[in-house]
Amino acid sequence: MDAPSAIEFRSSGSARLRYRLSRWLESRSFATTPERIGVWEGLRAATSVSVMVIVALWLHWPLLAWGAFGAFWVCLADPGGSDAVRLRALGGFTFGGTLIAWAASTAAGLGPLTAGIALLPLTFLASLSRAYGPAAAQSGMLVCVVAVVAVAFPRPPLAALTIAAVFLLGSLWALVLCLVVWRTHPHAPARRAIASVFARMADMTADLLTRGRYTSTVQADWPALNAAHRRSVRDAIERARDIVLSLETGQTRYHYELAQVDRIFAGLIAIGHHLGKRATPLDDGAERHLLHRLLLSLAEARYQAARRISDSRLLLGQADMLATISSQLDTEFGRPIAASAQVLHDLAQSWIMKPGHAASPTSLPSKPPRQILRPISATVLRHASRLAVAVVITYAIAVWLDLAFSYWATMATVVVLQPFAATTWPRSIERVLGSVFGGLLAAAITVLLPTKLGLLASIFPMTAATIAFRFVSYTLYVFFLTPLFVLVSELLQPSSGIASARAINNIIGTLIGAGASFLLWPDHDARTTTDILAEAVMANFAYAESVVGSLKSTQEQVDQLRRKAGIASNMAEATRHRMVLEGRRRGARLDEMGTLLEALRMLAGAATTQWLRLCPPDESRAAYFREISEALAHSLRHPSRAPEWPAAPNDMDDLNLAAKAVVATLAAYVLGTPPPDEHSAVDAANERDP
Numbered sequence: 001m002d003a004p005s006a007i008e009f010r011s012s013g014s015a016r017l018r019y020r021l022s023r024w025l026e027s028r029s030f031a032t033t034p035e036r037i038g039v040w041e042g043l044r045a046a047t048s049v050s051v052m053v054i055v056a057l058w059l060h061w062p063l064l065a066w067g068a069f070g071a072f073w074v075c076l077a078d079p080g081g082s083d084a085v086r087l088r089a090l091g092g093f094t095f096g097g098t099l100i101a102w103a104a105s106t107a108a109g110l111g112p113l114t115a116g117i118a119l120l121p122l123t124f125l126a127s128l129s130r131a132y133g134p135a136a137a138q139s140g141m142l143v144c145v146v147a148v149v150a151v152a153f154p155r156p157p158l159a160a161l162t163i164a165a166v167f168l169l170g171s172l173w174a175l176v177l178c179l180v181v182w183r184t185h186p187h188a189p190a191r192r193a194i195a196s197v198f199a200r201m202a203d204m205t206a207d208l209l210t211r212g213r214y215t216s217t218v219q220a221d222w223p224a225l226n227a228a229h230r231r232s233v234r235d236a237i238e239r240a241r242d243i244v245l246s247l248e249t250g251q252t253r254y255h256y257e258l259a260q261v262d263r264i265f266a267g268l269i270a271i272g273h274h275l276g277k278r279a280t281p282l283d284d285g286a287e288r289h290l291l292h293r294l295l296l297s298l299a300e301a302r303y304q305a306a307r308r309i310s311d312s313r314l315l316l317g318q319a320d321m322l323a324t325i326s327s328q329l330d331t332e333f334g335r336p337i338a339a340s341a342q343v344l345h346d347l348a349q350s351w352i353m354k355p356g357h358a359a360s361p362t363s364l365p366s367k368p369p370r371q372i373l374r375p376i377s378a379t380v381l382r383h384a385s386r387l388a389v390a391v392v393i394t395y396a397i398a399v400w401l402d403l404a405f406s407y408w409a410t411m412a413t414v415v416v417l418q419p420f421a422a423t424t425w426p427r428s429i430e431r432v433l434g435s436v437f438g439g440l441l442a443a444a445i446t447v448l449l450p451t452k453l454g455l456l457a458s459i460f461p462m463t464a465a466t467i468a469f470r471f472v473s474y475t476l477y478v479f480f481l482t483p484l485f486v487l488v489s490e491l492l493q494p495s496s497g498i499a500s501a502r503a504i505n506n507i508i509g510t511l512i513g514a515g516a517s518f519l520l521w522p523d524h525d526a527r528t529t530t531d532i533l534a535e536a537v538m539a540n541f542a543y544a545e546s547v548v549g550s551l552k553s554t555q556e557q558v559d560q561l562r563r564k565a566g567i568a569s570n571m572a573e574a575t576r577h578r579m580v581l582e583g584r585r586r587g588a589r590l591d592e593m594g595t596l597l598e599a600l601r602m603l604a605g606a607a608t609t610q611w612l613r614l615c616p617p618d619e620s621r622a623a624y625f626r627e628i629s630e631a632l633a634h635s636l637r638h639p640s641r642a643p644e645w646p647a648a649p650n651d652m653d654d655l656n657l658a659a660k661a662v663v664a665t666l667a668a669y670v671l672g673t674p675p676p677d678e679h680s681a682v683d684a685a686n687e688r689d690p
Contacts, residue, residue, distance in 0.1 A: 033471060033472055034472055036192060036196070036471040038468050038471065039468055040184055041184065042463070042464035042467040042468030042469075044075065044467075045075035045076075045464065045466070046459075046460045046461070046463040046467070047177065047182070048071040048074075048075060048174040049072050049459065049484075050456075050460050052064060052067040052070075053456065053459055053488060054456065062493055064166055065492040065493065066163055066166040066167045066170065067166045067167065067170025068170060068492075069149065069167065070168070070170030070174065071173055072466075073093065073097070073142045073145065073171070074093065074094060074174035075467055076470065077089055078178055080184075080186070080247065082247065083186065085246075086179060087179065088136075089135040089136065089138070090139075090175050090178065090179070091175070092129075092136070092139050094168065096143045097143050097146040097167060098167055099164070100122055100146050100147045101150045101164045102160050102164035103118065103147075103150075104119070104146070104147045104148075105151070105160035105163050105164070106156070107151065108153065108154035108155070109154040109156050109159075112395075115151040115395070116392050116395050116399075119391055120392055121388075123144045123147055123388045123414070124385065127383060127384035127387050128376055128384050130419075131376045131377065133246075144414045145411050148391060148411055148413075148414060149410075149411065151395065151410075152406055187254070188308075189243050189247065190247055191254075191306050191307070192306060194240050194244075194305045195303075195306035196236055197237050198261065198301045200229075200232055200236050201268060201298050202298040202302060204230075204233060204268055205294055205295045207225060207229060209282075211225075222275070222276055223276060223598050226601070227598065230601065235570060237258065237261060240258060241258055244258065256347075257347065259559070260343050260344075260346065260347045263339070263340075263559065266336070266611070267336035267337065269608045270605065270612055271291070271333065271336050273602065273606060276605070282333075286329060287333055290322070290333075290334065291337070294322060294340060294341070297319055297322060297344050300314055304348075304351065310351040311351075313352070315351075316348035316349065316352065319341050319342075319345040320345060322340075322341035323341035326341055332609055335612040339612055379419055382521050383417075383418075386520045389516070389520055390417055390516035391414060393516070394410045394412075394413045394508070394512045394513075395410050397508065397512070398410065405489065405502065406505065408485070408502050409509035409512075411509065412435075412505065412507075412509025412510045412513065413509040413510070413513040416431050416513035424517035430473075430474045430478065431474070431506060431510045432507055433478075434474070434481070434482065435502065435503050438480065438502075438503075439482055439502055439503035440499075441479070442482060442483035442498075443500075445483060446490060452491060455490055455491050458483070459487050459488060462480055462484040465480040466480040483499075485502065486499050529579070530637055532575050534632075534633040534637060535568045535572075536565075536568040536569050536597070537600065537629060537633055538629050538630075538633050539561075539564045539568035540568070540569065540600045541603070541625050541629035542564070542565070542629065543558070543561040544603060544604075544606075544607040544625045545625040545629070547610050547611045547655075548610065548618045548621045548622050548655070549618070562604070565600075566604070569601060569604070572593075572597055576590055576593050589669055592665070592668050596666050596668075599665040599666075603662055606654045606655040606658040624659075635670050636666065636670060
């Protein structure tokens with residue numbers, strides 16, 4: 001099979017487009033993870049909601065809409081993982097939401113003023129759940145949603161108890177469906193997340209094959225594309241790590257796999273760095289054949305990583321063949337492929353020896369003892385206070401304007417407002433876009449399928465899509481959520497203009513939530529752009545220092561420092577992209593910052609290449625990297641003071657040239673002109689191999 005057919009084997013055109021779009025959005029703070037589509041979770045949620053809606057129509061009891069809401073919110077609160085983790089999250093939401101539904105409805109029955117006053121403590125207390133982790137934060141946020149919806153249904157205490165009982169019924173039905181009747185494997189999210197890392201690395205390898213056909217003069221955009229791939233894969237690895245930790249699994253398999261994919265990623269970094277310097281295309285024989293085999297092996301590894309019990313005999317054969325061929329090519333191109341082949345061999349062997357576990361013991365991160373009461377940070381308290389005040393403001397405006405379905409406005413405020421402004425505004429944009437286009441879809445459905453049977457048939461796919469895409473893209477989630485709520489309301493609480501009311505109310509609530517993040521006790525990230533850049537510089541130089549210094553013999557330490565360097569560079573690049581969208585390109589010298597970040601990527605690539613050479617430690621060189629790192633960080637934080645630059649080593653190899661390029665580009669960013677003797681560093685670092 002030749003190289004072009006390998007690319008076709010790996011990925012269809014639509015898949016390549018999907019990953020390209022994902023990388024573009026991720027660089028602009030709009031997270032999208034197409035590999036996290038939850039089809040079975042969506043079908044399960046659709047079943048739970050549809051049953052409650054059918055019963056409500058059959059009994060002619062519109063109040064059972066609360067049962068449908070409860071069932072949907074329980075499915076939305078499901079964090080996945082072990083039964084214990086899920087029971088705590090879903091049980092906490094079910095009983096907390098039941099109590100809040102009764103209290104909020106009762107308070108609203110006493111008048112709008114009482115309802116507004118009651119919303120303050122109810123939303124504040126529910127928001128404090130953020131102190132107990134992501135699963136509890138999601139449940140607490142949904143309890144806030146219950147509160148703002150319940151105040152739109154004012155009832156006397158006994159009638160409010162009926163609402164709470166119906167909500168409890170729908171929630172318990174969904175809870176039993178999720179935990180007992182329609183179970184999913186607790187580790188499925190971990191397998192999907194790790195498989196997605198392999199998929200993104202395969203996508204990166206496919207672009208490496210494409211890039212290898214041309215010279216750098218033809219592919220002038222390679223640095224940006226290479227950086228986008230490296231950022232995408234690193235983010236995917238860290239998402240998988242968070243998912244594995246959140247599932248509280250005692251298995252070593254997933255931790256071992258994460259360590260292995262990180263080492264394969266190091267090989268791809270080295271290959272990309274080599275191709276970025278190279279002036280000639282890849283050899284159509286040995287080199288392209290090796291990269292083609294690596295692509296096939298990564299595709300097979302992705303398939304096996306997604307399986308509960310892996311059958312890695314094919315992968316083992318592929319890895320052994322790849323190792324045999326690549327060992328004969330002791331070059332900057334062959335060494336990373338040989339290292340990746342060895343990692344794939346070890347991974348395949350671990351699946352054969354003991355499916356579902358690692359081949360050798362892997363230390364698991366220690367978990368803190370579970371606490372019933374935890375200290376609440378100032379950030380959580382500030383966010384809870386801000387959210388409570390913003391919700392009351394939205395509620396007051398909704399009452400003043402006499403908005404129909406006013407709870408859609410207060411609901412938007414709850415879900416849009418985040419602890420930091422940097423995450424609130426992207427969510428606000430996504431919420432508005434999803435609401436507008438979702439409202440158009442809802443209007444089209446009500447026109448094309450005006451009968452109750454047609455609307456009922458539409459609820460199932462809308463619910464399934466909403467839950468299936470909840471972790472993929474917030475815009476897509478809101479896009480399907482909007483017609484879902486409109487259709488349920490049209491069936492059980494028919495009224496004119498429901499779709500437009502949903503869109504308008506969402507925009508109002510979103511704008512108030514976004515404004516509150518900037519005006520009410522703003523809690524911006526304590527780190528400035530300078531701090532973020534300094535951390536990226538120091539992390540990348542610490543990695544380079546570990547490669548050439550005494551830590552070289554400790555692979556785990558080098559792996560950890562490489563990971564920190566990648567995370568720090570990703571953070572700096574995300575900050576720069578956000579500033580570009582805010583219109584701060586000229587004043588903040590963002591073009592110069594982009595050149596600096598490109599130089600840091602080049603430094604990490606050169607360090608990874610150096611690591612694979614297995615050279616003896618050089619403590620004097622390590623000391624130089626340490627000193628230059630401190631001088632660069634000093635120059636960033638104190639641009640008016642000229643730092644003392646340490647003397648550069650005489651040996652101007654690839655790694656030292658990359659370090660000089662960082663010095664030159666940082667000086668251009670801070671001072672506007674490079675320091676003495678550094679004028680040609682970038683050009684020298686970009687010299688092409690023959």
